[in-house]
Every structure is written in C-alpha cells, then in structure tokens.
Amino acid sequence: MKIKTFYQQLLSHFSVILLTVLVLSLLLTHYLENVVYKQKTDELTTYGQAILTDLRQSNHNSETILKSYGHVLDARSIQYSLFNERSSIVYSTGLKTALIELNQEEWNALQNGQSVTVRQELKRFDEAVTFVLLPYFERQQFIGGILLTSPITGSRAIISQMNHYVLYTTCAGVLLALLLSGLLSVLHVRRIQRLRKAAAAVSGGDYTVRVPSSEFDEIGELSNDFNEMTEKLETSMKEIDSLENRRRQFMADVSHELRTPLTTIRGIIEGLREQMISAEEQDKALQLAQDESKRLIRLVNENLDYEKIRANQIQLNKQTLPLKELLEMTADQLEFAANERQNTLIVDVSDPLSVSADYDRLMQILINITKNSIQFCENGVITLRGDETTAETVIQIEDTGIGMDPEEIEQIWDRFYKAIMSRTSTPYGEFGLGLSIVKQLVILHGGTIEVQSEKGQGTKFTIRLPK
Structure with a gap:
C-alpha cells in the first residue's frame, strides 16, 4: 500500500506532539491532585497541632478552647474530635459515635508519637473525607489524640476545575500540534518534490x-x-x-x-x-x-x-643524458623547417648540464614543441634553453611567434585541439595530437609542463623534470 510522504510526515509529527501533550497533561493532573491533597492535610495538621498546644497550655478553659476552634473550623468545613487512650470520644464537633474506629496500625503509630494522614476515607465516616490523626501526650505519656476530618468534595471540586483547565489546554495543544505538523509536513514534502522534479530534469538531460x-x-x-x-x-x-x-x-x-x-x-x-x-x-x-x-x-x-x-x-628507459647535445640535435633536425619560415634556432645551455629521461621520448617531446614553435612563428627567433635547480632540470623552448589568448592556453593540451581549427593540411600541423602526447610523456617522466603566452608576443614552454 502506497502512503504519501505528506501523510507520513503529518502522522509522525502529530503523533509525537500529541503523545507529548497527553503525557504532560497526565503528569500535571497527578501533580495538581497531590498538591491539593497535601495542602488539605497540611491544613488539618496545622489546626490539630494548634488545638493540642492550646490544650496543654490551658488549665481549666479547655472546653472554651475546643468550642472556639469548633466555630472557626466549622466555617472551613473541618470537624474534629478529641479522644482518650481507649479511643473514647471526649469532645467532638461532628462525630455521633462514642468511639473512634482505628485499626491496629493507626493505634501503634499514634502511641509511637507519629501522625496518621489519609487522603480519602470512604467507609468509617458518614461521608468521604480526608482525615489526620495526631497523638496527644502529656508529660511524655500517651493520653489520646485528636481526629480532624474534611469532606473531599471540596478538594474534588478544585481538582475537577483544574482538570477542566488541563483539558482545555490539551485540546488547544492538540490543535496547535495538528497545525504545526501540517506546516512541517508541507515544508518537507515541498523540498522533497523540488529534489524529485530536479532529478527528473537531470534524467531528461537538463x-x-x-x-x-x-x-x-x-x-x-x-x-x-x-x-x-x-x-x-x-x-x-x-x-x-x-x-x-x-x-x-x-x-x-x-x-x-x-x-x-x-x-x-x-x-x-x-x-x-x-x-x-x-x-x-x-x-x-x-x-x-x-x-x-x-x-x-x-x-x-x-x-x-x-x-x-x-x-x-609506454615503458621508459631512463638514463642520464647531456642536455646540450639533445637540444643541438633537435635544432639540427628542424633547421630546414625553420629556414623555410625564415626562423632562427638558438641553443642556450651550459656544457655539463644533464637530464634524467628516456632518450627517444624526450627527443619526441623536444621535436614536437619545437615544430609547434616553428609552425606558429615566421621571421622570428626560437630559443632552446637548459637550466637546473637543486631537484629539477629545466628546459625552455621560447619563440617570438603569434602567441595565444588565455582561452587557447587552457585548450592546447586537449586531444584533437588545433589553434587554427579551419586548417587541415596547412603549415600548422595535422591532427592536434602533438601537444597532447607531449603532456602525457612529461607526466610519465614525473615532470610538469607549463605555457606562458601573450597574443602577438610569442610563447614559452617550460618543462621541469626531476633529477
């Protein structure tokens, strides 16, 4: 089954955002519920401790203290009961029974001086309540305790209201997630479609x-x-x-x-x-x-x-060759061709200079370049020079011919290229393979070749061969 990328992107983005919003909503609801119940139990504990403190400090006005707290707490829907060590109710603002129903675990906690907190109690009282039990000690002797209860309806109302707010926020978040995921999906799909159309154009030859x-x-x-x-x-x-x-x-x-x-x-x-x-x-x-x-x-x-x-x-047979002799042989072989175009060949190299190269292939290089210079030079001078550096032997063939434009210099090494494309059997050569062969042979020798030329100012070929 084929599913469009747009729907895949939309579903993935929406699912991630929706899941995130739902998890955060559940965590927030749980947190708020804990906060509400904790605040209620803390309130009951605070009032209970206040009542017990006042009872310890009073001598004969305990009844008055209990009644005054009863009026205050009744306004906050809080009931409390004072009981003795046998769980008999001594004073109560709400309970109608004579005994406090406590299980053994709760009694043990009170006798050990620990308070007991229950968020929701549905069975032992007339209504569902949150209650707190606090132990009552005098002179380090357990004499009873106090029970404070508050209906959970108030807490539930607060939690319900907060849940409504969370629900509204969740719905808004879901709508925003749908909108955002749609925009992201459209953006990504458009970018992919652009690539697809471009790839189709390339396959069509554009x-x-x-x-x-x-x-x-x-x-x-x-x-x-x-x-x-x-x-x-x-x-x-x-x-x-x-x-x-x-x-x-x-x-x-x-x-x-x-x-x-x-x-x-x-x-x-x-x-x-x-x-x-x-x-x-x-x-x-x-x-x-x-x-x-x-x-x-x-x-x-x-x-x-x-x-x-x-x-x-091509297998090279490198040997040490006298460069001056090679250049003079090149000049001798091409002297007749140079004279036909009224050109002068000059060899400028010191006697002890040598070059490491294959004799036949180096002669092929020198003759090709020199012939090229002769063909593009008339009534001029062609100079064959030899020099050296620490690591290289340098050969230069320079003419005073017609020269080249920068565009031509980039193309002369290409196979089939001719500086004058209209020619066939002209004085300028035949197929445009000579310089392509020259460059390949120089590279085989591990050397480099470069050209410097200016239109109407001549051309200079520089060959560098490693020693």
Whole structure:
C-alpha cells in the first residue's frame, strides 16, 4: 500500500506532539491532585497541632478552647474530635459515635508519637473525607489524640476545575500540534518534490537545474550534494560535447588527410603502371610517393602513441643524458623547417648540464614543441634553453611567434585541439595530437609542463623534470 510522504510526515509529527501533550497533561493532573491533597492535610495538621498546644497550655478553659476552634473550623468545613487512650470520644464537633474506629496500625503509630494522614476515607465516616490523626501526650505519656476530618468534595471540586483547565489546554495543544505538523509536513514534502522534479530534469538531460540548499538539515545537505552533482555533470557534458565536436573535426581531417596522400600514391602507381609518366618525371613521382607514405605513417604513429600512453603501455628507459647535445640535435633536425619560415634556432645551455629521461621520448617531446614553435612563428627567433635547480632540470623552448589568448592556453593540451581549427593540411600541423602526447610523456617522466603566452608576443614552454 502506497502512503504519501505528506501523510507520513503529518502522522509522525502529530503523533509525537500529541503523545507529548497527553503525557504532560497526565503528569500535571497527578501533580495538581497531590498538591491539593497535601495542602488539605497540611491544613488539618496545622489546626490539630494548634488545638493540642492550646490544650496543654490551658488549665481549666479547655472546653472554651475546643468550642472556639469548633466555630472557626466549622466555617472551613473541618470537624474534629478529641479522644482518650481507649479511643473514647471526649469532645467532638461532628462525630455521633462514642468511639473512634482505628485499626491496629493507626493505634501503634499514634502511641509511637507519629501522625496518621489519609487522603480519602470512604467507609468509617458518614461521608468521604480526608482525615489526620495526631497523638496527644502529656508529660511524655500517651493520653489520646485528636481526629480532624474534611469532606473531599471540596478538594474534588478544585481538582475537577483544574482538570477542566488541563483539558482545555490539551485540546488547544492538540490543535496547535495538528497545525504545526501540517506546516512541517508541507515544508518537507515541498523540498522533497523540488529534489524529485530536479532529478527528473537531470534524467531528461537538463544539467543546468539547481535546487535551493542550506546547512539546516539533511535535506538541505542533500540539496547541496545534488547541486554539486549537477555542476559536475554539466561540466562533464560540456567537455564531452567539446570532445565530440573535436572528434568530428578529427574524423573529417582524417578523411581528408588520408585521402589526399592515398590518392596521390595511387595516381603515381597507376601512372607508372600505364607508363603515363615520362622517364624524366619518374624519380620525382617516386619521391612524392615516398613523402606521402611517410606522412601516412607519421599520422598513424601519432594516434598509436597517444593511445599507448593513455593505456600505460609506454615503458621508459631512463638514463642520464647531456642536455646540450639533445637540444643541438633537435635544432639540427628542424633547421630546414625553420629556414623555410625564415626562423632562427638558438641553443642556450651550459656544457655539463644533464637530464634524467628516456632518450627517444624526450627527443619526441623536444621535436614536437619545437615544430609547434616553428609552425606558429615566421621571421622570428626560437630559443632552446637548459637550466637546473637543486631537484629539477629545466628546459625552455621560447619563440617570438603569434602567441595565444588565455582561452587557447587552457585548450592546447586537449586531444584533437588545433589553434587554427579551419586548417587541415596547412603549415600548422595535422591532427592536434602533438601537444597532447607531449603532456602525457612529461607526466610519465614525473615532470610538469607549463605555457606562458601573450597574443602577438610569442610563447614559452617550460618543462621541469626531476633529477
């Protein structure tokens, strides 16, 4: 059976508050009843002690004292009787019998000098009364006692009136509890419904939804967690969308880049086969086919390298290498490409400086970054520097090229990213995998890489490798 959360909350809140009010009402009623009876017995005890004290102090006026107290107490609906050690009544303002009916326990208490108090007595007297028995001693000898009685109807009337007040208070408390529990239930249910609607929106693909949150209770904390979750999902979806867009661009680039060299190679092979290429042009055609096949291999290798690095399938063979020699080799390999764009390569490193790295992978890092600098620099200077600190070897590759905006700096490490997205087979490279591979290889070496750049002011890559 399905029970709505509203009714569950309402029932739980109302039950707790109602139970609390009822328990407090019962305790208050019991307490007030005890107070009323205690006040009555204390009053009877006080009057009884006063009568006995006056009787001890009087010599021949005991009758007068008893009568005077009788008038006073009669106005307060209190009767009293004086009796001797044989329970015979000596003087009484109310009892018509000649003897006081006391049980053995009560007699023993009186003879031991103890008072006896009974809240309600229904059998031994003509009406239901509260009574007090006080012992009467003279010269330390028990000679009787005094019995004071008061009808319980007066006490009951007071208790009944107080119970009415308690009942009215209880009813008011129950109504207030119902109202309060209803308000609390509505509040909690609304908060839960907001979370439910937000969760439904997220399941429908809307990751921008947020719910009001607080630190007040668990629902508020749940709302905080929900908002954090949606923020992360929104960020992830943006990244996924961006990656998907780059993947589509990558696939378009792959189709174009692979189609072009394959078409060229196919055309050359068919030309040679059909003897459509003259003997003078054959060497040039074969060189073109060789260049295009190398280009295909390079493109395939870039993708394979990236996937191997991501899958942790690259094993580094670290060794101590002379950094100046590595930078000079990089400059020598790329000198022709730099000259084509009228760039100058400068190596600035001291002779004894060394670096702990895998030779092949470090050369791959240096060539990728330097090629990147050459591609985005024309009629400029590209400087390869080496330095060290106590714990690190520092490599810097700086150019005076076109530079980058801060937004571009954040994206250059992303797979498929190209600084110029409109390009395919342009001087700026092919698939945008080079810097992604560079970063992964630096991380595999336990190092860090950072970029400083300003639009129109050039770019500086700084690599830090632990010694």
